[in-house]
Amino acid sequence: MAVWDWNYAFSILPALVQGLGLTLVATVLGSIIAMLLGLVFAVLQRGPRVIAIIVRGFVEFVRSTPLLVQIFFLFFGLPTLGIVLPALVVGVIALGVHYACYTSEVYRAGIEAVPRGQWEAATALSLPPSRIWTGVVLPQAVPRVIPALGNYVISMFKEVPLLVGIGILDVVGRAEEAGDTYFRYVEPYTMAGLFFLLLSYPASLLMRRLERRVGAI
Amino acid sequence: MSEQSNGAGEPMIVFDGVEKRFGDNVVLSDLNFTVAPGEHVTLIGPSGSGKTTILRLLMCLESVTRGTIRVAGDYLSHMEKGGKLIPADEKHSREVRKRIGMVFQQFNLFPNMTVRGNLIEAPTRVLGLSKDEANARAKELLDLVGLGEKIDEHPSRLSGGQQQRVAIARALAMQPDVLLLDEVTSALDPELVAGVLALLRDIGESTDITILCVTHEMGFARDFSHRVMMFDGGQVIEDAPPDKLFSEPDNPRTKEFLKAVLSH
Numbered sequence: 001m002a003v004w005d006w007n008y009a010f011s012i013l014p015a016l017v018q019g020l021g022l023t024l025v026a027t028v029l030g031s032i033i034a035m036l037l038g039l040v041f042a043v044l045q046r047g048p049r050v051i052a053i054i055v056r057g058f059v060e061f062v063r064s065t066p067l068l069v070q071i072f073f074l075f076f077g078l079p080t081l082g083i084v085l086p087a088l089v090v091g092v093i094a095l096g097v098h099y100a101c102y103t104s105e106v107y108r109a110g111i112e113a114v115p116r117g118q119w120e121a122a123t124a125l126s127l128p129p130s131r132i133w134t135g136v137v138l139p140q141a142v143p144r145v146i147p148a149l150g151n152y153v154i155s156m157f158k159e160v161p162l163l164v165g166i167g168i169l170d171v172v173g174r175a176e177e178a179g180d181t182y183f184r185y186v187e188p189y190t191m192a193g194l195f196f197l198l199l200s201y202p203a204s205l206l207m208r209r210l211e212r213r214v215g216a217i
Numbered sequence: 218m219s220e221q222s223n224g225a226g227e228p229m230i231v232f233d234g235v236e237k238r239f240g241d242n243v244v245l246s247d248l249n250f251t252v253a254p255g256e257h258v259t260l261i262g263p264s265g266s267g268k269t270t271i272l273r274l275l276m277c278l279e280s281v282t283r284g285t286i287r288v289a290g291d292y293l294s295h296m297e298k299g300g301k302l303i304p305a306d307e308k309h310s311r312e313v314r315k316r317i318g319m320v321f322q323q324f325n326l327f328p329n330m331t332v333r334g335n336l337i338e339a340p341t342r343v344l345g346l347s348k349d350e351a352n353a354r355a356k357e358l359l360d361l362v363g364l365g366e367k368i369d370e371h372p373s374r375l376s377g378g379q380q381q382r383v384a385i386a387r388a389l390a391m392q393p394d395v396l397l398l399d400e401v402t403s404a405l406d407p408e409l410v411a412g413v414l415a416l417l418r419d420i421g422e423s424t425d426i427t428i429l430c431v432t433h434e435m436g437f438a439r440d441f442s443h444r445v446m447m448f449d450g451g452q453v454i455e456d457a458p459p460d461k462l463f464s465e466p467d468n469p470r471t472k473e474f475l476k477a478v479l480s481h
Contacts, residue, residue, distance in 0.1 A: 121325035121384075124276050125339035125391065126315045129307075135338065139329040 009187045012178040016188065019174030020195050026092055026170065027157040033096025034156065035149060038103030039142075042111060043133060045104070055104075062101040068162050070094050075166040091163040099156050106148045110141035147211040154203050158196060171195055227290055229254040229395060229427045230275070235284035237270055237451075244270050245451045248284070254394075255425040259438040259459070262448030263474060268431040272397040275429070276319045277310045288313055289394055315343060318388030319397040322404050324380040326372040332359065332383050333368045336390050344391065351390075358386035362416055378409030382416060389420070396420075398430040410434070417441065435479060439463050447471045 044055045062070065071094045078085065085093075114137050122132040161172035169177065175188035228251035237245040245267045252258050260268040273279045274286060277293065285302065286293040295302045296309045305313075326335050336355035340346040346354070359365045362382035364375075372380055381401060388396060398417065402410045414437045421428060421441055432438055438445055439459045447455040447462065447470075455468045466472050 115323075115325075117321060117323050117325040118327065120276075120278050121319075121321060121327070123278060124314075124317075124319040124321075125387070126311050126343045127339060128311070128342070131342050135342075136327050136329070140327075 003186060005184065005187060008182065008184055009191060012174075012182075012188055013191070015174045015178060016171055016191055016195070019169055019171035019192075022088075022168065023157070023160045023170040023172075026088065026095060026160045026163060026168070027153065029092040030095030030099065030156055030160075031153045033092065034099035034103050034152065037096060037100035039107050039138075041100060041104035042107035045108060046111065059101040059104055062098055067094065067098050067159060068165060070098055071162055071166060087163070087166045087168050091160075091166060091168055095156055095160065095163075099152055102152050103149055106145045106152070107141065109148075110145035111137060113144060114140045144214050147207045147214060150207040150210065151204065154200050154207070157203075158200060161192075227254075228252060228287075229256070229289055230429070231285075231287040232271075233285045233287070235274070235286060236282045237267070237274065237279065238282045243451055245274075248452065250446065250453060250456065252427055252429065254427055256444060257421055257428045257430065257442045258444045258446060259430045259432060259442040260446050260448060261432070261435070261438060261474070266448040267451045268448050269399055272319065272399050272429060272431060275317055275395070275397055277314050280304070289316060315391065316394040317397065318391050318393035318395070319399065320381070320384050320388050320401045322400040324372075324377070324384045324404070326380055326384055326387070328372055331369050331371055332364070332375075335372065335383060335387050339387075340390050354390055355386070358389055359383070361389075361419075362386045376409065377405045378412055381405060381409075381413050385413075385416065385420070393426065395427045395429065398428065398432070400431050400433065402432070402434060414441075433478065435463065435475070447474065449474070 041055050041059060045052045045059075071091065074094050075087065075090045078090065118136055118140065119132065122136045127135065160170050163170060164173045164176065167173075171192045172189075175192040178188040179185040230252040232248050232250050235245055235248040236243070248267075248271075260271060262268055270279060274281060275288070275293065281294045285295055291313050292302065292305065293310065293313050294305055296305045297303075326332075327338070330338065333352070333355055336358065337346075337348065337351035340351040340354060341348060356365065356368065359368055362385055364379055364382055364386075367375060367379065367383070372383065375383065381404075385401075401417070402413050405413060414434060417430075417437075418441055420426070430438070430441070442459050445457060445459045445462045446453050447466070447468065449470050455462060455466060455471045457466075462471065463475065466475065
């Protein structure tokens with residue numbers, strides 16, 4: 001038996017592409033949560049002391065525990081609290097919250113890079129704090145960290161297969177399924193790997209170019 | 218402006234027993250002085266003598282450790298509640314602060330906005346002016362500072378001197394009663410200093426804004442100010458009209474300081 005069977009490879013391609021679609025959906029939705037929630041975490045960490053400490057603690061906790069544990073915790077833990085959500089929703093929330101704790105650090109670096117004089121000038125003009133954030137600080141902080149945020153999107157994309165653990169048939173889930181059905185594993189996993197390479201590598205090149213343009217943090 | 222509203226003869230700025238410490242470091246100790254409406258006061262003294270801290274206290278960028286500051290009769294660092302003085306909250310500070318404008322050494326224009334954006338931001342958001350009103354005011358002020366044609370440029374495309382003119386216009390757009398100038402020419406190339414100083418002289422002559430100015434430009438201090446205060450060690454060691462202070466200072470430390478800065 002040949003190591004590589006082209007006919008088999010083509011026959012499972014549609015299933016893998018379908019799985020890839022789900023991987024991309026999870027990445028996009030997870031990224032949206034990570035980008036927005038991370039920004040909220042970063043801003044709250046500059047807020048009142050008590051809130052800052054709580055958010056800081058949460059961020060450190062999430063960053064210090066494995067994503068897979070968090071996925072299982074949400075998937076099997078939430079129903080005991082009476083919250084039953086579809087697996088994909090749980091997966092997206094887990095990815096989004098986990099990565100929000102990383103993106104919040106990125107935003108924080110961007111915010112800290114805004115010179116103190118900008119805050120002072122805005123304060124001297126009596127701008128209310130909400131407007132200092134939305135009109136002065138974030139428009140300067142966020143563009144500079146877009147490449148770093150993009151790199152976390154790429155990381156997240158590569159971690160979506162962890163959701164196989166809660167039964168989501170992403171591209172790796174489909175590969176596993178094909179392998180278990182036909183007892184041929186080389187083709188499906190190689191193809192799944194290639195899909196990741198084909199999408200991740202150009203994306204990281206793009207981020208590297210962006211980095212050079214905006215000046216990395 | 219508020220000369221009428223707060224009664225005749227009342228000072229615009231009152232420092233009453235103000236102390237400012239950063240940890241163990243006493244920057245200002247038991248500082249008392251008043252500034253009359255429309256008066257131009259220049260603060261001079263060696264670096265670290267607390268001049269800039271005074272401006273920062275007035276702008277609420279720092280808070281006093283002890284004592285009180287009043288602007289146009291209202292407590293800045295405190296507020297009255299049930300006949301008692303309590304530390305001011307953010308809202309009260311912002312209200313009093315609206316009367317005060319500040320120009321910084323590093324200009325601090327918002328780089329994410331055009332010149333126009335910089336000038337209309339606070340008038341529309343804080344004073345509630347309409348876009349049209351704020352735009353008209355911005356145009357007028359840019360013409361005043363000689364940069365009318367730069368209204369749609371981004372600050373990064375302007376020279377330091379031009380940026381500082383825009384910063385001055387931005388402060389004036391709030392129509393402050395008090396203008397604080399914090400070493401506004403120190404970061405400029407030498408050939409750009411004269412233009413900015415000339416602009417400030419114009420503004421000083423054509424408005425009744427009370428101006429507090431920290432500067433190392435002694436020539437400007439001399440002809441611009443009604444009064445010069447010499448600081449050392451967190452206290453006013455001499456307070457006199459410029460002619461007196463620059464020609465025949467009483468305090469030996471003032472003499473020494475002037476000798477040092479005028480000789481280079």
